[in-house]
Amino acid sequence: MDELRTRGRVEVGGLSVLFFLHGAALGMWFVPLSTVLDAHGLRAIKPWAFAASALAAFVSPLFFGAMADREASPVKVLRGLALATSGAMALASTAISLGWPAWLVLAVIQLHALCSSPTFSLSSTIAFARLADARKEFGPIRAMATLGWAAGCWLVSAMRADTSPLAGYSGAVMWLVVAAFTFVLPAEQRLEPAGKLSWRERLGLDALTLLKNPxxxxxFLTAALFSIPLAAFYPYAPPHLRELGFQRTAAWMTLGQVTEIITMFSLGALLLKWRLKWIFAWGLTFGVLRFGLSALNSKAWLLSGIVLHGGSYTLVFITAQIYLEQRVEAAWRARAQALMTLMTGGVGNLLGYLGTGWWFSRCSRAGGTQWPDFWAGLAVAAGLVMANFLAAYRGKRRTQGVGEKSGPL
Known part of the structure; x- marks a missing residue:
C-alpha cells in the first residue's frame, strides 16, 4: 500500500511538472502575440494570426490523437511535436523581428500552430491514463498548467518583452524543456489495432461517431459555441488595458489565471456535489458577467472581468475534459480529447477570431474603439450559448453507444 501511494505521488508530481512547463511554453507565445504584432506593424494580420491555431485544430489534433490511440505512445508523439513547435516558434519570431512580408509571417505562424495544436490534448490523455480518480485529481494537476502559463507571462513582462519577439524565442526554449522532460515519463504501450486501419480511422474521423450521443x-457544441466570444480575450483585452494606461499587459492578464487555479483546486469537490449541468451553467454565467463588466470601460471593471475569465474557463472547458474521461472508453480517449480540441480550438476559435475581429472593426471609430459596445455584444453572445445549454442538456443515461462507458453520469 505504501509503495502504491509513493508511486502515485511520483506520478502526480511528474504530471504536475509536465503541465507547468507546457503551460509556460504556451503562455509565453500566445499572450504577448497581440502586442508583438501591433508593435511590428502587423495589426492587419492579427485576426488571421490567432485564427491559425483554429485552422490547425481542424487537422492535426484528430490525426495525432488517432496516432496516440493506435500507433504510438502519447509521450513519444508529444515529444516530437514539442521539438517541432520549438523550431517553428523560433522561426516565427525571426520572421517578425526581420520584418518579413506579412503573408510569410502568417505562413510561419500557421506552421507553428499545426505543431502546437495537438499538444495539450495529448498531455491531458497522458494524465488521464495515470490517474485513479480524474474527478478528484485532474483539477490540481491541470492547475499547474495555469500556474505555468502565468509564470511564462510574468517572465515575459520581467524581460520587458511584451512587445518583442524575445517572448517567442523564450517560448521556443521552453518547448525544448518540455521535450526533454518527456524522457522522464514512462511511455505507455498502445493497444494494437484489430486489422488494417482505414484512412478515416487514421485521420481520427471515426471520433465523430461520439456526437451521436445527445x-x-x-x-461538444456548448464548448465550441462558448469559444466564439471567448476568442476575443487575448487579442483584445491587452490593447484595452494599454488604452486604459496599463503597461505590462502580459502580467495583468494573469489575474485570470489566479481564479482559474483556485477554481481548478475546487473542481473535484464541485464535481462530487453538483450535477454537471449546474457546473457548466455557472461557468457560462461567469462568462456573461466577464464581458458585461469589461463593457463598463474602466480600469477596475476591466480587471474584474479578467479575474472572472479564469473561473468561467475552468467550469466549462476543464469540466468538459473530465466529462469525456468519465464517459468515453479508454481506447477512444485520445480521439475524444482531440475532437474537443477540434470543436473548441478549431470550429469555435476560427469563428471566434474572425467573428470578433469583424465585430471589433465594426466597433472601431476614428476617435478610437467603442469598448462598451464591443464587450456588450460578446456578453449577449455568451448569454445565448448559456440559454441553449440549459434548454438542451439533460444528463440522463441513454443506450450505450460506440466508445461509451457504462455507469452513472
Whole structure:
C-alpha cells in the first residue's frame, strides 16, 4: 500500500511538472502575440494570426490523437511535436523581428500552430491514463498548467518583452524543456489495432461517431459555441488595458489565471456535489458577467472581468475534459480529447477570431474603439450559448453507444 501511494505521488508530481512547463511554453507565445504584432506593424494580420491555431485544430489534433490511440505512445508523439513547435516558434519570431512580408509571417505562424495544436490534448490523455480518480485529481494537476502559463507571462513582462519577439524565442526554449522532460515519463504501450486501419480511422474521423450521443453532442457544441466570444480575450483585452494606461499587459492578464487555479483546486469537490449541468451553467454565467463588466470601460471593471475569465474557463472547458474521461472508453480517449480540441480550438476559435475581429472593426471609430459596445455584444453572445445549454442538456443515461462507458453520469 505504501509503495502504491509513493508511486502515485511520483506520478502526480511528474504530471504536475509536465503541465507547468507546457503551460509556460504556451503562455509565453500566445499572450504577448497581440502586442508583438501591433508593435511590428502587423495589426492587419492579427485576426488571421490567432485564427491559425483554429485552422490547425481542424487537422492535426484528430490525426495525432488517432496516432496516440493506435500507433504510438502519447509521450513519444508529444515529444516530437514539442521539438517541432520549438523550431517553428523560433522561426516565427525571426520572421517578425526581420520584418518579413506579412503573408510569410502568417505562413510561419500557421506552421507553428499545426505543431502546437495537438499538444495539450495529448498531455491531458497522458494524465488521464495515470490517474485513479480524474474527478478528484485532474483539477490540481491541470492547475499547474495555469500556474505555468502565468509564470511564462510574468517572465515575459520581467524581460520587458511584451512587445518583442524575445517572448517567442523564450517560448521556443521552453518547448525544448518540455521535450526533454518527456524522457522522464514512462511511455505507455498502445493497444494494437484489430486489422488494417482505414484512412478515416487514421485521420481520427471515426471520433465523430461520439456526437451521436445527445449529451455528448450538447457538451461538444456548448464548448465550441462558448469559444466564439471567448476568442476575443487575448487579442483584445491587452490593447484595452494599454488604452486604459496599463503597461505590462502580459502580467495583468494573469489575474485570470489566479481564479482559474483556485477554481481548478475546487473542481473535484464541485464535481462530487453538483450535477454537471449546474457546473457548466455557472461557468457560462461567469462568462456573461466577464464581458458585461469589461463593457463598463474602466480600469477596475476591466480587471474584474479578467479575474472572472479564469473561473468561467475552468467550469466549462476543464469540466468538459473530465466529462469525456468519465464517459468515453479508454481506447477512444485520445480521439475524444482531440475532437474537443477540434470543436473548441478549431470550429469555435476560427469563428471566434474572425467573428470578433469583424465585430471589433465594426466597433472601431476614428476617435478610437467603442469598448462598451464591443464587450456588450460578446456578453449577449455568451448569454445565448448559456440559454441553449440549459434548454438542451439533460444528463440522463441513454443506450450505450460506440466508445461509451457504462455507469452513472
Amino acid at each position: 449529451d455528448h453532442r450538447v457538451v
